[in-house]
Amino acid sequence: MEGVTINRSDSYYDENLMVKNRNRRVGDVLTNYIHPLASLGAGCEIGFFSVVGKNVTIGSGVHIGNCVTIHPGSVIRENCVIGDNCVIGKQPHPGATSRRRNDDDLRPPVIGRGCVLGSGVVLYAGLTMDQEVMVGDLASVRERCAIRRRVIVGRGVALENDVVVGENAKIQTGAYLTAHTVVGAGAFIAPMVITTNDNRMGRDEDSSCRLSGPRIDKNARVGAGALLLPGVAIAPETFVAAGSLVTGDTRPGAVFMGRPARYVRPVPEVEKR
Numbered sequence: 001m002e003g004v005t006i007n008r009s010d011s012y013y014d015e016n017l018m019v020k021n022r023n024r025r026v027g028d029v030l031t032n033y034i035h036p037l038a039s040l041g042a043g044c045e046i047g048f049f050s051v052v053g054k055n056v057t058i059g060s061g062v063h064i065g066n067c068v069t070i071h072p073g074s075v076i077r078e079n080c081v082i083g084d085n086c087v088i089g090k091q092p093h094p095g096a097t098s099r100r101r102n103d104d105d106l107r108p109p110v111i112g113r114g115c116v117l118g119s120g121v122v123l124y125a126g127l128t129m130d131q132e133v134m135v136g137d138l139a140s141v142r143e144r145c146a147i148r149r150r151v152i153v154g155r156g157v158a159l160e161n162d163v164v165v166g167e168n169a170k171i172q173t174g175a176y177l178t179a180h181t182v183v184g185a186g187a188f189i190a191p192m193v194i195t196t197n198d199n200r201m202g203r204d205e206d207s208s209c210r211l212s213g214p215r216i217d218k219n220a221r222v223g224a225g226a227l228l229l230p231g232v233a234i235a236p237e238t239f240v241a242a243g244s245l246v247t248g249d250t251r252p253g254a255v256f257m258g259r260p261a262r263y264v265r266p267v268p269e270v271e272k273r
Contacts, residue, residue, distance in 0.1 A: 041078060053089070059113065071125065073108030080111055083119040083137070090124050092143050092161070106143050118155070136173070148185070166218070181213035186273060189216070190224040190242065197230045214246075219273045239267050 034040070034052040041060030050068040052058070059078030064070075068082055071089030076082070089109050106126030111117075115129055118137035123129070126143040133147050136155035141147065145159050148167035153159070155173045163177050166185035171177065175189050178197040183189065197213040212231035216222060220234045223242035228234070233249040240246060241257035241264075250256050253272065255264040 035072075047084065055108075065119070071108065075108060075110045077111060077113035077115075077131070079114045081116045083117050083121065085120045086117050087122045088117075090122060092124055112149070124161075130167070142179075154191070163213070172224075178213050180211050182215045184216060184218035184220065184236070186219040187216050188221040190222060190226070192225045193222050193228070194226075195228045199230050237267055237272050239271075 031048055032046060032050055034046070035054040035056065037054050038052045038056040038058070040058045041062065043061045044058055044064070046052070046064045047066035047068070049066055050064055052070045053072035053074070055073045056070050057075045059076060059080070061079040062076055062082065064082045065084035065086070067085045069087045070076070071091070074089035076088070082088070088111070091105055109123055109125055109127045109129070111123070111129045112131035112133065114132040116134045117123070118135060118139070120138045121135050122140045124141065124143040127141055127145040127147070129147045130149040132150045133153070135141065135153045136157065138155060139153050139157045141153070141159045142161040142163070144161055145163045147153070147165045150168050151165050152170045154171055154175065157171050157173070157175050159165070159177045160179040162179050163181045163183070165171065165183045166187065168185055169183050169187045169189070171183070171189040172191040174191050175193045176195060177183070178195045180197055181195050195214045197211045214228040214230070214232045214234065216234040217236040217238070219236055220238045222228070222234065222240045223244065225242055226240050226244045226246065228246045232246050234240060234246065235250045235252040237253040238250040239255045240250070240261060241255065243259070244257055244261040245259040246256065247260045251263065253267045255267055256262065257264045
């Protein structure tokens with residue numbers, strides 16, 4: 001625990017803080033709780049009123065803001081920045097009428113080295129996040145998501161359960177990726193894009209009905225406010241114009257536009273990767 005910095009009132013400084021006395025109080029106010037079985041690497045900084053649970057592992061050089069909750073077993077690799085009011089490792093709790101039932105406790109999340117979480121980010125249990133991912137303020141990433149390296153997830157984005165995002169993809173402010181959506185490497189999802197996964201909107205008494213999120217392939221681009229219906233495939237290098245309603249599969253390297261979206265022209269070669 002050498003080199004760990006935990007914010008505290010100067011009048012309550014204790015050389016043994018990181019080993020013997022992790023429950024810190026100023027008067028009647030608890031300023032931090034770090035479980036005795038949590039492991040903190042050298043050079044960590046932890047703000048006020050944060051909770052670090054049992055068997056949490058935090059790598060060296062991690063900066064954790066104020067009022068952060070890290071649930072038991074979570075792993076945060078070195079040199080991450082965790083903003084104020086983040087929650088990491090939350091277990092899902094489906095509603096009484098939800099089609100999803102409670103899983104057994106999901107494994108704790110793993111956050112790769114050099115990731116940056118803005119303020120108010122909520123990361124659920126069961127997810128994996130590779131290195132150098134940036135997640136903007138107030139974003140939510142649900143259980144069993146897989147986020148590859150150097151992805152950008154913008155402010156207020158919602159990633160529902162079982163979403164996969166390929167490396168170097170960018171998901172902009174306010175986008176909604178429904179459960180079982182797949183986003184390929186280098187894809188660009190503009191602000192306020194909405195994806196859907198259920199043609200029956202919950203009326204699934206027929207056991208053959210299954211959820212199917214869209215697949216957005218490598219280097220595809222989806223414009224602001226576009227709506228993708230369940231199971232559509234956005235081919236590599238497709239350009240979906242802003243506000244389009246995509247009801248069927250697209251073709252590679254083509255511009256689609258309209259409601260419903262139709263083929264317009266090829267994507268210029270200069271724009272392709």
